[in-house]
Amino acid sequence: MKILDKLPYFIVAAFAWVAIVSSCANQGMPTGGPRDSIPPVLMSTQPEYKALNFSGEEVQLTFNEFIIPDAISEKLVISPPLESRPSILTKSKTLIIRFNEELKDSSTYSLDFKNSVVDNNERNELEGLRFSFSTGDVHDSLRVAGKIINGFNLEPEEESLVMLHKNLHDSAVYTLLPNYIAKTDKEGNFLISNIAPGEYHLFSINDLNNDLRYNEGAEKIAFADTLIVPDAEFHAEADTLTQGLDSMLIEGHTHFSPEPFFMRNFTENIYEQYVKKAERETKYKSTFVFNETVIDSFGIRPLNAETKDWYILEPNEEFDSLTVWIADTTLAANDTIPVEMSYFQLDSLEQFYLQTDTVELVFTEKKEESRRGRRGRNEDDEEEEGPEPVPQFNWTTNLSSSNFELNNDIVLTAPQPLAGIDTSAMLLYLKQDTLQTPLNFNFTKDTAAWRTYRIAYNWEPETSYTLVIDSAACINIYGITSKALESSFKTRAEDYYGSINLDLNNVPGDVLVQLLENADQEEVIREIKTDEDGTVVFDFLAPDKYKVKVIYDRNGNGKWDPGSYQDKFQPELVSYINEVIKVRSNWEWKHVWDLTPDPTFIKNIRDKELEEQQRKEAEEDARRESEQGTNQRQQQNNMFGPGGGISPGSLRPSGR
Structure with missing residues (x-):
């Protein structure tokens, strides 16, 4: 057969090859290349960075791509603060900050953008962008840094306003705008930069009304006890590698002081009665x-x-x-x-x-009628109904049929105050005791809860009991008696519980050791007060996760007290065990705890079990992704391999 005669076969074979290869590829729209993960790049500024004698009305920052200005007006912090908000504009790839007031003479202005500058495509954040200029012939470069936390639970305070006041009068924080400001990040950290030499007071408030002033009693406050005198000192370091040369290279670093501040905020107890x-x-x-x-x-x-x-x-x-x-x-x-x-x-x-x-x-009592009354009734009907039943009240108890805690008392609560109680009409006995032999229990009034009474007994584990209270055993102040109560319950097994044993050292005085729920609210489950070294035990604990906290009870009143800016004292210190405690059944968790007070203690409670679980899950996800990638590569290799399905030779037309 001539070549021209074979040409149609080659054309068909070529189209078949293209069709088969295309069908084997992954279907879908083109991805357009890898995802953009690079934040905007600052290309130029007007004026220049650290410019002197600035007299303009706006600042321009030009980037390598278009940006979204939505978050800038909210997050931008300008220090010294302005009376009026600046206008935020964009023109092409240029961000314009236009000042709506005259800037102070001979002042260095700092613009902290936080992470508010994002690109238009993937919203990649440009973190840590700061810009500064001076309206005088000196560019101030001193700084003050630190961390703001909540004084009660030591959680970082995000978006807290930090202020430096050059006016050292106590009332300045209430009445005057600060000289310099900054805002804390999500970790509670702050940096006030471009500060002029001088003496300052340092404050932090949560500034609920955005007036840059402290509103006592309504806003949280933190304050430094000492006067702030910022300074910077250059520490020269000679490069010994250049000693053989005519001149020695001198390098070094600048040390800023004072050291970072660790401040705890609180809400003052301001007396306002109504x-x-x-x-x-x-x-x-x-x-x-x-x-x-x-x-x-x-x-x-x-x-x-x-x-x-x-x-x-x-x-x-x-x-x-x-x-x-x-x-x-x-x-x-x-x-x-x-x-x-x-x-x-x-x-x-x-x-x-x-x-x-x-x-x-x-109070007007509603007149409730029965259905029969609404239909209408006569004297004969009333006689047939009989006398009204004598009203009685029900006890409220903490009893259930099973799993009564071994360290619990039976708790009885009346709906109204009681006038009298006949404890002889209360009977506690073993459920399996057919003779119902009374057990000797201790009956007391609860000193912490009104109208509440406790029945205490040394319960045996996995044992069934019955409580019986006769009708009219109690009478309230209105002459109404109690209903009869009979309730059977079974106690838990002793090996169900675990315990936490804390060996306390260097106890400085009255402390409150608290067992907390492992939740953000950190509700107090139990509390033990002590003032000396020794062992504190939380026993009869259900298997669960817990936190442990200590309050340094400075005034011994049995609770945490905030500080006072008026009287110049800080809030009472607190501390934590920086670990989530996993209590298991029939198990004891022991810990030696040094309670030396530390105002710079950082709360970083780690859940080691959760971390290990997350680590294993990450490893498993990585293994699956690796296997999936390997399988895909093998499938691609097998597709064109010997005997694996498709090969260019298999597409050649047959014929002599």
Whole structure:
């Protein structure tokens, strides 16, 4: 066959080859190349970086690509601060910062963009961009750095405003704009740069209203105890490799002082008394809530009735929320009870005086009718219904049928204050005891919770008990008796629990050692107070993860206290064990803990179990990706390999 005759076969073969190879490739749209992961690059500025004698009205920064200015107006920090916000504009690839006020003479301005400059394509962030210039013939270069954390839980304070005041009067932070400012990053770190020589006070506030001033009681504050005197010293270091030359190369570094500050913020306890709530919730119960404590000052009396012992008071621990039970049933029958309330208040000279307010306690009881009543009923119907049942109240308990904790007491709570209790009508016995032999338990009133009582017993593990309380064993102040109660329950196995043993060293005084939930809220599960070295044990712990915290209780009042800028003292110190503690059943976790106070302690609680799990998951993901890549390469090699399916020779037309 001639070559011309074979030409159609070659053409068909060529098209078949192209079709088969194309079908073997990955389908999809072209990717357009690798993803852009490079942030914008600053190409030029107007004026130049660290320019002197600047007298313009705007600053221009030109990048190598288009940027998005959306976040700049929010995150840009200009120091010294401006009275008016600058205008943020873009023109092509140039960012324009236009000042809307006249700049100060002989001042070095610093523009901190944080991570607000992002490109238009993939929003890659340009981190750490700072620009500075001077309106005088000196470019100031001193700096102050540090870290701001929450004084109570040691978490970093992001977006906290840090301020330097050259006016050293105590009132400056309330009334004047600061001389220099900065904002903290997500780790709580800050840097105030381009500071002129001088003496300063250092503050940090969370500036809720953006007025660059401290609003006491409403905003958090942190302050340095010492006067700040920024300085810089060049430390020369000779290059010994050039000693044989005519001149020696001198290098070195600049050491800035003072050292970084570690500051703890807090909200001051500013006395501001007022009534938040005063209402009558039921016929017999009223609630009063104050902004400050009213301990030793609260008084209340009805205006239109002469009666004694007409109420029972139940305050909370802080004595700023009070429940008033109206014990006089004749008085409680009134829909409206006008009362005079008294409590301490501060006058303009900050002297206490007794404030009196008149409040009307209003409650109207709804008349509820039965369905039969709504249809209408006659005298014969009422006789058929019989007498009204005698009202009784129910106990609230912490009992359940199983898993009663070995270290728990039985807790009984009444809905209203009690007038009398007959403990002989309460019986506790082993459930399997058919004779119901009473067990000797300890019955006490709970000192921390109102209307609450405790039954304590040395429980045996994995044992079933029954509690029986006879009807009318208790009577409340309104003459209503309790209903009968019978509840069976079983205790847990002893080997279910674990414990945490802490060997405390260098205890400086009163400390509160707290066992916390492993959650952001860090709710207190248990607390132990001590003032000496020794062992602290948290026992009977359910298998779970926990945190441990210590409060250095400086004034010994049993709680954490914030600081005071007015009185110039810092908040009470706290510290943590920097590890999530995993408690297992029938297991004891031991730890030696040095409680030497450390104001620079960094909270960095690590969950080692979670870290190990994440490490294994990352390794497994990497292994799968590697195997997937290997398999894809093998498939591609086999596709064109011997006997593997497709080869150029297999596409040649057959024929002689």
